[in-house]
Amino acid sequence: MTTNITANPIEPGDDELERLALEECIRRQRVDRQINILVLPSGQCELAFKFARLGADVTVADNPALAKSTQGRILAAGLTDRVTFQANQLPSLPPSDDDHLYDLVVLRRGLCSLHYSVARQLIRDLQKKMRIGGRLYISILGLHSELGEGYPGREQSVYERLAPLSPLMAKKYDIDHPVCLYSERDLFLLLLEAGASVLRTSTSTYGNVKAVAGRV
Numbered sequence: 001m002t003t004n005i006t007a008n009p010i011e012p013g014d015d016e017l018e019r020l021a022l023e024e025c026i027r028r029q030r031v032d033r034q035i036n037i038l039v040l041p042s043g044q045c046e047l048a049f050k051f052a053r054l055g056a057d058v059t060v061a062d063n064p065a066l067a068k069s070t071q072g073r074i075l076a077a078g079l080t081d082r083v084t085f086q087a088n089q090l091p092s093l094p095p096s097d098d099d100h101l102y103d104l105v106v107l108r109r110g111l112c113s114l115h116y117s118v119a120r121q122l123i124r125d126l127q128k129k130m131r132i133g134g135r136l137y138i139s140i141l142g143l144h145s146e147l148g149e150g151y152p153g154r155e156q157s158v159y160e161r162l163a164p165l166s167p168l169m170a171k172k173y174d175i176d177h178p179v180c181l182y183s184e185r186d187l188f189l190l191l192l193e194a195g196a197s198v199l200r201t202s203t204s205t206y207g208n209v210k211a212v213a214g215r216v
Helices: 016-029 046-053 064-076 116-128 167-173 184-193
Strands: 036-040 057-062 083-087 102-108 130-140 197-203 209-214
Touching (some): 016 130, 036 046, 046 057, 046 083, 057 064, 064 083, 116 184, 130 184, 184 197, 184 209
Parallel strands (some): 036 102, 102 130
Antiparallel strands (some): 130 209
16 A cells, blocks of 8 residues: 655644654655654654655554554554554653664653653663654643642652642643643753753743754
């Protein structure tokens, strides 16, 4: 089966971080070699499908319980030749061969469920799975977002912070486990301490924190 490769799947409503990742994929596709991308968690696979329609090979990783539904989406999209699902739960990472390194990695939300020291090691491990010059795109729940209202970890150092949301926010967002919310400075520090080259950081309108980093 031949995948229908779209020239430019970027839409006006795309999240800024996703738009940057898609634009980088387009730039790299101009070089005559295959682009390998890792997206975790997989979510509904919308971003993975956009990468695949650019001609990239995409691995999506998520909770093993989501394997059947995610593989069904991939099949329905006609992208089984481009998108592969791997069962995985952070802080572990999906296995890959030493010769299968990723050009781009998109990590969304997952870091918040981890203690800072575990998240730092995860970023270090991710870089080992990336090519030199590869890009890492991270989106994480923000300390100064609505989620930070009544959050008991708000006054703690990021090195110690891992606490449940306030009962109101936990119910609203259906997050019943402890989380580490980040400021933009916290995320910059995490990437720096993990040995990544921080290219940009930003805070969204809703207070979530985003960053782009490179493997050097």
